[in-house]
Amino acid sequence: MSEPTVIARGVGVELGGVPVLRGADLTAAPGEVVAVLGANGAGKTTLLRCLAGLQRSEGTVRVLGRPPADTPDFWRDVAWAGDEPAWYPGLTAGEHLELMRAVHGPGRLEADRALELFGLAALADRTPPSLSTGQRQRLSLATALLRPSRVLLLDEPERGLDTGFRDRLAGLLAAYAADGGTVVMVTHDAGLARGARPLVLEAAA
Numbered sequence: 754m755s756e757p758t759v760i761a762r763g764v765g766v767e768l769g770g771v772p773v774l775r776g777a778d779l780t781a782a783p784g785e786v787v788a789v790l791g792a793n794g795a796g797k798t799t800l801l802r803c804l805a806g807l808q809r810s811e812g813t814v815r816v817l818g819r820p821p822a823d824t825p826d827f828w829r830d831v832a833w834a835g836d837e838p839a840w841y842p843g844l845t846a847g848e849h850l851e852l853m854r855a856v857h858g859p860g861r862l863e864a865d866r867a868l869e870l871f872g873l874a875a876l877a878d879r880t881p882p883s884l885s886t887g888q889r890q891r892l893s894l895a896t897a898l899l900r901p902s903r904v905l906l907l908d909e910p911e912r913g914l915d916t917g918f919r920d921r922l923a924g925l926l927a928a929y930a931a932d933g934g935t936v937v938m939v940t941h942d943a944g945l946a947r948g949a950r951p952l953v954l955e956a957a958a
């Protein structure tokens with residue numbers, strides 16, 4: 754088994770003096786898809802934010818051998834899709850993907866291929882605000898999967914997606930892992946969780 758790329762040991766977070774995450778442990782290696790599961794409020798998004806260096810925590814967190822930090826260097830190796838990103842006014846869906854490639858360098862997918870894989874080819878010339886919720890979620894996921902990365906962090910990627918595309922997404926995540934990537938995803942979707950190693954969080958309070 755390869756060395757873990759993502760390690761969390763005894764991770765705890767208090768927000769407003771209230772413990773919202775306590776003693777969370779997680780390891781994920783290249784080739785793995787881990788699904789973080791649990792009830793609403795169990796601390797799943799908080800744990801993901803700790804892995805992304807967006808939330809300070811007790812305990813130990815290592816991503817690709819170093820503490821995560823919200824720095825350009827960290828984000829060169831780590832892709833994230835969580836809440837809907839801010840879209841650039843006036844740029845089309847296709848241009849958003851071209852922009853990601855221009856900024857991050859040649860990635861895992863050409864923009865045209867990403868549009869095809871995410872079922873957006875016919876919508877390439879539309880602006881994101883003119884798309885449906887699920888179409889914008891596909892675009893958000895496409896921007897994360899198109900660029901080069903070794904670790905992919907996803908917060909409820911199923912949001913707004915129809916059941917057919919959820920199945921396709923499971924395949925895209927499996928392919929990312931098969932290429933040596935590591936996926937850690939928070940999900941409430943049983944289908945997405947089925948193809949992943951589960952980590953169930955219990956509420957801290």
Ligand SMILES: Nc1ncnc2c1ncn2[C@@H]1O[C@H](COP(=O)(O)OP(=O)(O)OP(=O)(O)O)[C@@H](O)[C@H]1O
Nearest residue numbers: 768769773791792793794795796797798799800939
């Ligand atoms: N800014 C904040 N200040 C205080 N408490 C917060 C804050 N953000 C989140 N919490 C609390 O932290 C706990 C964990 O929240 P978190 O979003 O990590 O849960 P979750 O497991 O991802 O939930 P869900 O399944 O509903 O998305 C919740 O009880 C929430 O109310």
